[in-house]
Structures are given as structure tokens and as C-alpha cells.
Amino acid sequence: MNSADFDREYVWHPFTQMRDWNSPGHAPIVIVEGHGTILKAEDGREYLDGNSSIWTNLHGHRRAEIDQAIRDQLDRIAHSSFLGLTNDVAARLARELVEVTGIEDGKVFFSDDGATAMEAALKMVHQARIQRGEKGRTTFISLGGGYHGDTVGAMSAGHSPLFHQAYKPLLFETREVMSPACYRCPYNRAKPERGADARATRQCNWECVGKLNIALDELGEKASAFVLEPRVQGAAGMLMHPAGYLEKAAAACRERGVWLVLDEVMTGFGRTGTMFAYQQEEVVPDLVALAKGLTGGYLPVAATVTSREIFDAFLGDYSELKTFFHGHSYTGNALGCAAALASLKIFDSEKTLEGNQARQKKLAEGLSRFWSHPNVGDVRQEGMIGAIEIVRNFTTRERFPFGERIGHQICEAARKHGLLTRPIGDVLMLMPPYCSTDEQLAQMTEALWQGLQEVLPM
Ligand SMILES: Cc1ncc(COP(=O)(O)O)c(C=O)c1O
Structure with a gap:
């Protein structure tokens, strides 16, 4: 054979x-x-x-610097547990990720894939709300067509009928708001024009932002976080949002104490022009999920970077059960973290x-x-x-x-x-x-x- x-x-x-x-x-x-x-x-x-x-x-594949970083790491150790121990490469990578994401005083939770980074983000938000005494804030808002991975939590925040239909009974309810993608937007009155990006020719009154505001108002104190892929929704068909949506949406959330969870699994690490898509607008998320390109595409390492405000909600006496009881065997994998550090270095050395x-x-x-x-x-x-x-x-x-x-x-x-x-x-x-x-x-x-x-x- x-x-x-x-x-x-x-x-x-x-x-x-x-x-x-x-x-x-x-x-x-x-x-x-x-x-x-x-x-x-x-x-x-x-x-x-x-x-x-x-x-x-x-x-690129077989990029010399990343290959070498993995080999060097292999000569030291491939993997050791991140439960009750740390390792030098993961700790250094966490520092770099806080710096590049611009989340001040942020903390990094490592996992393996885009779905696990999102799953961790959703569970963190949920638990943090409870531990902050905001028990009523249980509802996630997310975009039509959104895709955040294939675990049950990530699917719940997603709205992709094709992928999720069969699992509907397993999912928790989230509030779907319209995607702000212009090409098929029912509120875009512009006719299709050859040679023109629908975002540039759109004729609308930012109904997408209006719909988000309505959802936020209706949910009131029940709204927990708005979850979205910033600027480009990948699996929905590379749906592209008009510049300004993210900033307006973030402001609407901020005004009402609703956290912003950005899924940069696909858009992160330079794909949209800036290191992260949200850096094209005046936005800093409360949580951001990173995966895919994090290791330059070499190894499955993911990260959920959180604000200090969310992290602090988990601090307390052990008996208070405020710990984030969540993790994976390969968390903080040294080979993957070495690859990620090498990849980030290339961004600097090669501009x-x-x-x-x-x-x-x-x-x-x-x-x-x-x-x-x-x-x-x-x-x-x-x-x-x-x-x-x-x-x-x-x-x-x-x-x-x-x-x-x-x-x-x-x-x-x-x-x-x-x-x-x-x-x-x-x-x-x-x-x-x-x-x-x-x-x-x-x-x-x-x-x-x-x-x-x-x-x-x-
Ligand atoms: C935006 C986004 N989030 C999450 C995921 C899931 O990532 P993974 O396949 O690594 O679990 C994907 C995968 O395509 C994605 O595009």
C-alpha cells in the first residue's frame, strides 16, 4: 500500500x-x-x-530561523507540564504577547488551537462575571455567520447554520446580531458596481451598529460580552466589515459595561496589515484569542490574552473556588512556544x-x-x-x-x-x-x- x-x-x-x-x-x-x-x-x-x-x-515553510529555534529547543526539552510548573519559553512568549496585543497588564492563558482559545475566553468571561457579583450578565452577543471553532462553546458563539445545525440542541443560547459585511447587507442600497468594493460604495446608515445597540439595550444588564472576528469573518466567506464598525461597536459595548472578546485566530499576526486587525481602529479588547499564525504555522499553540480586570476576578482564597478550573495537557508546549518566539522575532528583523x-x-x-x-x-x-x-x-x-x-x-x-x-x-x-x-x-x-x-x- x-x-x-x-x-x-x-x-x-x-x-x-x-x-x-x-x-x-x-x-x-x-x-x-x-x-x-x-x-x-x-x-x-x-x-x-x-x-x-x-x-x-x-x-513560509521550513523557515530557517523557526526550524533552528525548534531544534535548539528540542536539544533542551520538548514538553513539560504547565500545571504547577512553568517553563522559560512560555513565560517569555507570554510577555511578548502582552506587549504586541497592547492589553495593558494583560495575562496570557495558553491552549492548543483556535477553538480552545475561544472556549477558554468564553468560560473566563462567564466565570469572571459570577465572581464579580454580576451573576445576571450571562448572555453573549455574537455576529451572524461568526465562526470560532468546533468545540461546543465555540460553536455556541458562532452562527454558521451549515456547520452547526446538527449540534443545535447541544449549544447554549447566544444573541445573534447582523454581520456588518457590506456586499450582501440588506441595508446597503448601493447597486453592485464592477471594480468597486461594496464597503467603499455602500449606501446605508450604519444599520449594523443600530442593530447592535438595540440588542445591547434589550439585554441591558444581561449582556456579558460581544464576541466577534474583527474586520474579516473568515469561515463565513471572508466577509469584510467597513472601517469604523469595530470602533463603534466597541464604544457601544464599553458604555454599557459589556466586554469585547475578539477572535483574531485568523486575522492575527499581520494578516490584515497591522499585527492585529483591531489595531486598525482605536480599539483594545478585553480578551483576544490567538492561534493559527502564532507559531508561524508550525505547531498548535494558542493563547487567550485577557485584561487585568478579568484576571483579577479569579484571585482569592483557594477555598473560595475562584480558580479557573480549565486546562490542557500540552498547555505552554515548549517546542511551540520556541517557534512562536522565533516567528515574532522575524516580524522585527525582517520588518x-x-x-x-x-x-x-x-x-x-x-x-x-x-x-x-x-x-x-x-x-x-x-x-x-x-x-x-x-x-x-x-x-x-x-x-x-x-x-x-x-x-x-x-x-x-x-x-x-x-x-x-x-x-x-x-x-x-x-x-x-x-x-x-x-x-x-x-x-x-x-x-x-x-x-x-x-x-x-x-
Ligand atoms: C476566526 C476563527 N476562530 C477560530 C477558529 C478555530 O481554530 P482551530 O481550527 O485552530 O480550532 C478558526 C478556524 O478557522 C477561525 O477562523
Whole structure:
């Protein structure tokens, strides 16, 4: 048996219809190596990593500094418990995270993945409210289409019918407010315009902020925290919010003593242009969840950074049971923390954010041609995230039937041109590693364009 046979025989893949995966016509791509922006398959073929290995990778694969940091750490120790002990790399990483997030006097709680970082955030908020004597503040508010991971708490804060429908009876209730994404906003009176980002041409009265204010007023003293992915909602289809929403929403929460929980699992570490998306607006969260890019895309380490106010609610005599009784075996993993420190160092030594300014311009150039295709409804970009929404009808924004899987077909076609990326429904997306050259960025958009032409010829 070769690796693909072993996979077919023994593996169950995430977010995958396994009947299709295991059908005789499907030959899985078996990745065996990577370098920079390139992923190499077992059959020798090379692909561009167009979604940074599901939004995790930052500086490229086999980045020398990160490889070395992991090797050096391996020569000392791979892992030791964070329960009742600490380790030097995790402690140093915590200090750096407090500094880069700008959460004054903040504290860092480590876990493993985006979902666990969010799960910890939700439990912290809930318990802190009780311990502060605010027992009535039990309701989380979160955005339509929001996605925060697949654990039960993270799903409860999410509103993704496709992913969460089957689990509804397991979830706790949260108050959903409309997503402020402009392209399909029912309050945006502007007609679709080719070449124009719906955020820039929108005609509205900030109804999204109005709806949030209504929810906050209705909930009153029951509102605990507003949970959202700032500026870009990833799994909802790279929905992009107009500049100013976050600031207005944060102010509305602040006025009413409602905490702001930001999920920067996807947007963090330079993806949107600034280190964190909230840094594009005058906002500092009470809690922020970090994962994916935290280790440069190498190892599963996540962090929930909290304000001192929330942390302090857990202090007390042991017998008061104010402890945060929550944790994971691999919390503070030394190899992962060493990788994260090395990744953060690259931001400084290489001036990654400055370099990304030029890369995102190049990406924008490549994306602009998609406007000429009649089935492209929207092309949107925020930093190093590009999204192309495919529609059946440009004027009405009508979608293709779900079952046609147009986005999937296009990405499958793009593979033949050397690009690996995964659509979200009919939204094609590119999220290149920051080490991508101008040529590689152009190749990515070209491959996607070829894929689009093959599935929907003009
Ligand atoms: C915004 C956001 N939050 C949370 C998660 C969950 O992260 P993980 O898959 O690491 O659990 C994701 C994953 O895509 C995400 O995009």
C-alpha cells in the first residue's frame, strides 16, 4: 500500500465528505515536503500554498530561523507540564504577547488551537462575571455567520447554520446580531458596481451598529460580552466589515459595561496589515484569542490574552473556588512556544508588516482582473487576504445552487495549474504566505483565473 492507500483505509478528514474522498476517482494529494510558499507532493508535483495551509503559515515553510529555534529547543526539552510548573519559553512568549496585543497588564492563558482559545475566553468571561457579583450578565452577543471553532462553546458563539445545525440542541443560547459585511447587507442600497468594493460604495446608515445597540439595550444588564472576528469573518466567506464598525461597536459595548472578546485566530499576526486587525481602529479588547499564525504555522499553540480586570476576578482564597478550573495537557508546549518566539522575532528583523504592504499591492493587482468575469460578484481584500465571490447573477447577487459546488470545482481546476487553496462555499480565497514573491503571487491569481475560466468560460 502507498500513503494514499493508507489514508483511504484509515483516515477520517475534517470538513470532508468521506464518501467523495474515498471514491475511486479521487486521488488525494499527499504532501511530503514544503519550502517557502511551495508544497511538494509525494508524486513530485509542486504546488503554491495559496491559503497558507489553512490560514496558519506566515513566513513560509521550513523557515530557517523557526526550524533552528525548534531544534535548539528540542536539544533542551520538548514538553513539560504547565500545571504547577512553568517553563522559560512560555513565560517569555507570554510577555511578548502582552506587549504586541497592547492589553495593558494583560495575562496570557495558553491552549492548543483556535477553538480552545475561544472556549477558554468564553468560560473566563462567564466565570469572571459570577465572581464579580454580576451573576445576571450571562448572555453573549455574537455576529451572524461568526465562526470560532468546533468545540461546543465555540460553536455556541458562532452562527454558521451549515456547520452547526446538527449540534443545535447541544449549544447554549447566544444573541445573534447582523454581520456588518457590506456586499450582501440588506441595508446597503448601493447597486453592485464592477471594480468597486461594496464597503467603499455602500449606501446605508450604519444599520449594523443600530442593530447592535438595540440588542445591547434589550439585554441591558444581561449582556456579558460581544464576541466577534474583527474586520474579516473568515469561515463565513471572508466577509469584510467597513472601517469604523469595530470602533463603534466597541464604544457601544464599553458604555454599557459589556466586554469585547475578539477572535483574531485568523486575522492575527499581520494578516490584515497591522499585527492585529483591531489595531486598525482605536480599539483594545478585553480578551483576544490567538492561534493559527502564532507559531508561524508550525505547531498548535494558542493563547487567550485577557485584561487585568478579568484576571483579577479569579484571585482569592483557594477555598473560595475562584480558580479557573480549565486546562490542557500540552498547555505552554515548549517546542511551540520556541517557534512562536522565533516567528515574532522575524516580524522585527525582517520588518514583515512593511514588506507586506508591497505584497498586498501585488495581490490586489492580480485580483483586479477577476472583475471582468461576469460571474464574479465581488472582489474584496484586506491586507494579505483576497476573496472572490462567485455568483450566478451579478446584478441580483444570486448564488449558484449549493449542490453545484462551483467554488470547489474552480479550486479543483486551479490545482492543475499548481495552486492549492480551499473555497468557502462559492467564495474563492487567497491567503499567501508572507514570503511569497511577486512572481508567486501572480502565479496564484493566474492559476485561480485559469480554474475559473475552465469551470465558467466567459
Ligand atoms: C476566526 C476563527 N476562530 C477560530 C477558529 C478555530 O481554530 P482551530 O481550527 O485552530 O480550532 C478558526 C478556524 O478557522 C477561525 O477562523
